[in-house]
Amino acid sequence: MEECRPVLNTGLRGVVIADTRICEVDGANGRLIYRGYMVQDLAENASFEEVAFLLLYEKLPDSAELAEFKRRLLAERHLPPEVIDVLKKRPKDALPMDILQAAVPLLAHHDPDTADQSMEAVLRMSIRLIAKLAIVVAAWDRIRNDKEPVEPSADLDHAANFLYMLSGEIPDEEMGRFLDKALVLHAEHSFNASTFAAREVASTRAHIYASIAAAIGSLSGDLHGGANTRVMEMLFKIGSVDKVTDFVNQEFDAGRVIFGLGHAVYDTDDPRAEIIASMSKVLEDKRGKSHWYEISAKLEKTGKAEFKKRKGSDIYVNVDFYSGSLYFSMGIPADLYTPVFAISRIAGWCAHVVEEQFAGAAPKPTLYRPESEYIGDYCGPDVCEFTPLDDR
Numbered sequence: 001m002e003e004c005r006p007v008l009n010t011g012l013r014g015v016v017i018a019d020t021r022i023c024e025v026d027g028a029n030g031r032l033i034y035r036g037y038m039v040q041d042l043a044e045n046a047s048f049e050e051v052a053f054l055l056l057y058e059k060l061p062d063s064a065e066l067a068e069f070k071r072r073l074l075a076e077r078h079l080p081p082e083v084i085d086v087l088k089k090r091p092k093d094a095l096p097m098d099i100l101q102a103a104v105p106l107l108a109h110h111d112p113d114t115a116d117q118s119m120e121a122v123l124r125m126s127i128r129l130i131a132k133l134a135i136v137v138a139a140w141d142r143i144r145n146d147k148e149p150v151e152p153s154a155d156l157d158h159a160a161n162f163l164y165m166l167s168g169e170i171p172d173e174e175m176g177r178f179l180d181k182a183l184v185l186h187a188e189h190s191f192n193a194s195t196f197a198a199r200e201v202a203s204t205r206a207h208i209y210a211s212i213a214a215a216i217g218s219l220s221g222d223l224h225g226g227a228n229t230r231v232m233e234m235l236f237k238i239g240s241v242d243k244v245t246d247f248v249n250q251e252f253d254a255g256r257v258i259f260g261l262g263h264a265v266y267d268t269d270d271p272r273a274e275i276i277a278s279m280s281k282v283l284e285d286k287r288g289k290s291h292w293y294e295i296s297a298k299l300e301k302t303g304k305a306e307f308k309k310r311k312g313s314d315i316y317v318n319v320d321f322y323s324g325s326l327y328f329s330m331g332i333p334a335d336l337y338t339p340v341f342a343i344s345r346i347a348g349w350c351a352h353v354v355e356e357q358f359a360g361a362a363p364k365p366t367l368y369r370p371e372s373e374y375i376g377d378y379c380g381p382d383v384c385e386f387t388p389l390d391d392r
């Protein structure tokens, strides 16, 4: 009798593949917890730098630790001139996520620690990556617009400095704080696709730059981080509140998804979405220059109702939905929304690489190696018979 093995063509949904101390996503109750802290509390009370420290070092920093961590990030807030030169030679219409992914191995070439497999070296590289990915994104936007990259400011925190390096203008305090909150909210989300990609590469004992390049590639997809840019494209296409219902019907009729709705884990609204929505509303009300929040709010309501009508079940809003209107109000170009996700999630990816390589909570495979069930043909009835070229 043939051996019967379970085959999981389900994208590993519901399959627990490792223990982690970094993050819990409680999809049933809509709770997101970084190292024991509710994400809402972190967004309200902690900066991105504090959260990056928490993820990497397993505790919130005290004032001295935070000052030292910020000093180390600031010391890395620049790119090697050779990397800037390479960016200047890229086609101006290259996809920003491709640029970001390609920049990671370039940065590795200038990192003295890549051959050092100690945990201390991986943490040093993590700090460099957290500081530098944001600089790559800002520098690339300047370069593709025929402008020189802006020199970093030592007076601004990570989020405000990113906005400054993007536009050349110091953002107002509220906008800097709102981006900082958004970075906190995006910093970590357990074993999502990109984090799994990072950990899978880390399990081979490749250096952290290889893990991060893989993670950025994974994040770029529309069903993952790429959804926030797709949300903004959708809003541009809709154009005005009165067009929302027609748009929703048209997308459902065509069997397309409404970006920013649905999640692989949450059975509730994403706990991050409400905070992002409220920041988006505040900025839109204050600036009065756009109506993307208003359209998003109608789209959420109409999309949810239409889904219920057609599928008989509920669908919920995810983190990407209101990121579109929020980042628009901050003056960030729509195709940089996913890179902005990456400059935050880099903190979580690095924490996972460290955990994968050094701090697993329980025995785990030294190398991820799932199996597949072969369902293809064999070339002969009993054996694989090779057919010479002339006989085919």
Ligand SMILES: CC(C)(COP(=O)(O)OP(=O)(O)OC[C@H]1O[C@@H](n2cnc3c(N)ncnc32)[C@H](O)[C@@H]1OP(=O)(O)O)[C@@H](O)C(=O)NCCC(=O)NCCS
Pocket (backbone or CB within 6 Å): 222, 223, 224, 225, 227, 256, 257, 258, 259, 260, 261, 262, 263, 264, 265, 307, 315, 318, 319, 320
């Ligand atoms: C995120 C996502 C991939 C999760 O998928 P999932 O929970 O595994 O659900 P499935 O892809 O299996 O979809 C289940 C059903 O809901 C539908 N559905 C899921 N998300 C939908 C959406 N955003 N809009 C319309 N229909 C949607 C699917 O078409 C499918 O319908 P079917 O059963 O008739 O084929 C999915 O919701 C999606 O594509 N969302 C849009 C992209 C997005 O916002 N991604 C960012 C995630 S943070």
